[in-house]
Amino acid sequence: MPDMPPLGDTGLAFVRHDHSHCAKDTLARADALSNARGARMTPVRRRTLEILLESHKAMGAYDVLERLVADGFGNQPPVAYRALEFLVEQGLAHRIRRLNAFAACMHPGEAHVPVFLICTSCQLVAEAPADDVRGAMDAAAASIGFVIERTNVEAVGRCPACRGNRACR
Amino acid sequence: MPDMPPLGDTGLAFVRHDHSHCAKDTLARADALSNARGARMTPVRRRTLEILLESHKAMGAYDVLERLVADGFGNQPPVAYRALEFLVEQGLAHRIRRLNAFAACMHPGEAHVPVFLICTSCQLVAEAPADDVRGAMDAAAASIGFVIERTNVEAVGRCPACRGNRACR
């Protein structure tokens, strides 16, 4: 694969790339990770992850549900919410609170602080590497004796492609 | 005021302090700011800010609404949402997405990147100063050509008081 970005594939979402390979690879890593942990990657859960991996956009639970229904799974909200909850717990997906939506994790198994860059034009969501963001937050918190357990760090703005295009996609 | 924290009152929410003074002062600054800008601080809007300022907790729109109703304002959701929207636009309140709730800004008029520390035990929310958090985010974004417009940075964890108490408050 000659014109793929290097392994530090930050912001891959905003770069033209072989997404089918990208998705397949991430799914494989997720499977391996689940196996190694003894977590049960059941059909609904795996299908839910596949659906999230179809694009670098975030999906609402009800959108995921629609897709699951089409595949013959139960058609009530808990079906989607439970599968998504499992994926989030396993670090295979992230919840994007700003969008009330979920996105597949592009770095499953790698220790990383998810920082999301959300393009307001094309709706793509990239997971940026920002370990120093977490460092800065820990420092600020520590200065007042607060101990951080979990974080949500999200930013909306415009991706390189959309800033280039007048009309955007 | 001898035992008040110094002006860099970060994490004030987690420190015992003269909150009535804290609230009155913040409200006064908000009023001044609105005046200076020609923004219309109408009765509902001002009352909404007062309600948010009653504590350092975040409040859901429907909780705010209940209070507004008790004061004789309209009792439909848009009444609360519109007032809250105004306050957020004017930088007098912040939306805490993780909680689907709103909190008064404790630094109105000061340029600041809101970083919220949310205690899972006592529900208090502090606005920490973390300009280097924004710096780190901008750097990460810039490295892939993304331009950040707005951010949500939130952390849940435990505040100093709650870590000290076995049973918490």
Added chain:
DNA sequence: GTTGACTTGTTATGCTATAACATACGATAT
């Protein structure tokens, strides 16, 4: 006093999320 911009009230609806219970499945132990 009429116009026009803005604010508030009100109706109605849509979207997001979870509690609670029933059923099915799969592994383990007797």
Added chain:
DNA sequence: ATATCGTATGTTATAGCATAACAAGTCAAC
């Protein structure tokens, strides 16, 4: 084998969050 137990899924019902759209009131400028 079959009883048992934990886990996963299906299903019903409801709770919680948010906004569109229109009507009615307010206020200042012309």
